[in-house]
Structure formats: structure tokens, C-alpha cells
Amino acid sequence: MPDSAPIIEARGLTRAFGGFIAVKNVNLKVRGGTIHALIGPNGAGKSTLFNLLTKFLSPSGGSIFFKGRDVTHMAPADIALLGLVRSFQISSVFPHLSAHENVRVALQARECETFAFWKSNRTLRRLNDEASNLLESVGLADRSQTRASELSYGRKRALELATTLALDPEVLLLDEPMAGMGTEDIGRTANLIRSVGNGRTILMVEHNLGVVADLSDAITVLRRGEIIAEGTYAEVSADSEVRKAYLGGAHG
Numbered sequence: 319m320p321d322s323a324p325i326i327e328a329r330g331l332t333r334a335f336g337g338f339i340a341v342k343n344v345n346l347k348v349r350g351g352t353i354h355a356l357i358g359p360n361g362a363g364k365s366t367l368f369n370l371l372t373k374f375l376s377p378s379g380g381s382i383f384f385k386g387r388d389v390t391h392m393a394p395a396d397i398a399l400l401g402l403v404r405s406f407q408i409s410s411v412f413p414h415l416s417a418h419e420n421v422r423v424a425l426q427a428r429e430c431e432t433f434a435f436w437k438s439n440r441t442l443r444r445l446n447d448e449a450s451n452l453l454e455s456v457g458l459a460d461r462s463q464t465r466a467s468e469l470s471y472g473r474k475r476a477l478e479l480a481t482t483l484a485l486d487p488e489v490l491l492l493d494e495p496m497a498g499m500g501t502e503d504i505g506r507t508a509n510l511i512r513s514v515g516n517g518r519t520i521l522m523v524e525h526n527l528g529v530v531a532d533l534s535d536a537i538t539v540l541r542r543g544e545i546i547a548e549g550t551y552a553e554v555s556a557d558s559e560v561r562k563a564y565l566g567g568a569h570g
């Protein structure tokens with residue numbers, strides 16, 4: 319693995335809904351520079367764990383560390399500023415703006431953190447160029463002037479990824495990046511994730527096991543809120559508990 323230090327770590331993470339424990343004593347280490355997938359049958363607790371890590375839900379117990387710092391009680395916006403950004407579900411794509419305008423707005427949002435609010439012509443030109451480069455990197459160069467609302471589903475998600483990349487996150491959390499996509503979009507998005515994963519850490523929840531096998535350096539398998547296996551795809555797919563969980567299908 320590229321780097322052995324965990325960039326995200328959950329210790330004893332637990333979340334109950336009433337009397338039901340959706341995530342139970344999870345100890346997870348996501349290593350810097352890796353693509354790490356969270357898999358498991360329906361209802362295994364993947365989304366709940368994701369929501370805990372991105373602070374959309376607060377834990378009933380346990381702690382979360384980001385780059386060695388205890389962020390258990392930090393607000394979602396503050397953890398995003400530290401460099402942990404969730405894509406696809408929270409990124410803001412404005413339907414009436416063009417693809418290019420959407421990325422530029424995201425770039426401007428980032429610049430506001432560090433620069434004065436006024437912009438010189440030179441700065442605006444640089445932002446325009448940067449927006450064009452980002453669109454190109456997600457395969458949307460030829461859709462630059464298309465309104466977001468007119469993009470196909472797969473391309474809308476590529477635009478969401480571009481607006482997230484505009485924030486230059488160190489860690490990207492992707493929630494089912496392939497959901498609802500056709501084969502062609504899946505292939506393109508997998509390539510995209512691989513290329514944006516270069517130099518970043520990616521944690522993703524994904525149901526498409528072919529994609530998981532293809533992209534992941536490490537995989538954590540959840541069932542009924544607990545980790546049942548961890549390792550490479552070859553390791554977890556050979557695990558008898560994992561096989562049982564998947565054969566058990568939706569009742570995992």
C-alpha cells in the first residue's frame with residue numbers, strides 16, 4: 319500500500335436507532351493514498367457508517383480520527399475544510415447554469431477561503447482555465463456550455479465530481495458512484511475514479527462488485543453493522559463469512 323498511516327480511523331464506532339444498532343463497534347482504518355471500498359449486503363450499515371464518518375450523523379459511541387486528530391464532535395463543514403469531502407450527494411450542481419459555470423462557482427467558493435472577495439481579470443481568466451481543465455479531466459470538455467439540467471445522468475455525476483474536485487479534497491468519500499449508470503458510464507466513471515484517486519485517498523460505498531474488484535486497494539465488508547472481513551478483493555471474496563453474507567442476499 320502506498321502509505322501505511324491511517325488517514326481516517328474509526329474506533330469502536332457505534333450508532334443505534336432506538337433499540338436497533340445499525341453500526342456496531344466498528345474499527346476501521348483507511349490508509350492514505352488508497353482506494354478503499356465499503357461493501358456488504360443491503361441494510362449492512364454502509365450508509366450509516368458513511369454518514370457517521372462525514373458527520374451527517376452523530377455516533378452513539380466510539381470515535382473518529384482524521385489525520386490523527388479526534389474529529390468525533392466536529393461539524394460537517396469543519397471536517398470538509400480539513401480536507402475530507404463527500405461527493406455526489408452534497409455537491410451542489412445548479413441546474414440552470416452551464417457545466418463550466420458550475421465548476422467556476424465551486425472554484426470561486428474555494429478561493430473565497432484564501433483570497434480577497436474581489437477578483438482581477440487575471441484571476442477570473444485563471445478560474446476559467448482551471449474550470450475548463452477540470453471539465454476536461456472528467457470527460458466533459460465538449461459539454462462545457464451545456465446546462466447542467468440537460469446533461470445525461472452519468473454526465474451529471476461527472477459534473478458533480480468536477481465540482482467536488484474543485485475543492486481539491488485530500489480525501490473523497492463517494493457514495494455509490496455507479497448507482498443508476500449504464501455500462502458505458504460505469505467504465506468511464508471507473509477510469510475517472512482511478513485517475514482522481516492518484517494522490518488522494520478515496521473511500522467509497524459501491525454495490526457493483528466488478529468495479530470494487532477493479533478499483534480497490536482495500537475492502538471492508540460489513541454485515542448487520544459489523545465488520546466481517548477486510549483485505550484485498552481476492553482475500554475478501556475467498557472468505558467464507560463474506561460468501562455466506564452475499565448468498566444470504568438482502569437479509570445480510
Ligand SMILES: Nc1ncnc2c1ncn2[C@@H]1O[C@H](COP(=O)(O)OP(=O)(O)OP(=O)(O)O)[C@@H](O)[C@H]1O
Pocket residue numbers: 335338340358359360361362363364365366367
Ligand atoms: N434513520 C434511521 N432510523 C432507523 N433505522 C435506520 C435509519 N437509518 C438506517 N436504519 C437501519 O439501519 C440499518 C442499516 O442501514 P444502512 O442504510 O446503513 O445500510 P446499507 O448497508 O447502506 O444498505 P443499502 O445497501 O441497502 O443502502 C438498516 O436496517 C436500516 O433500516
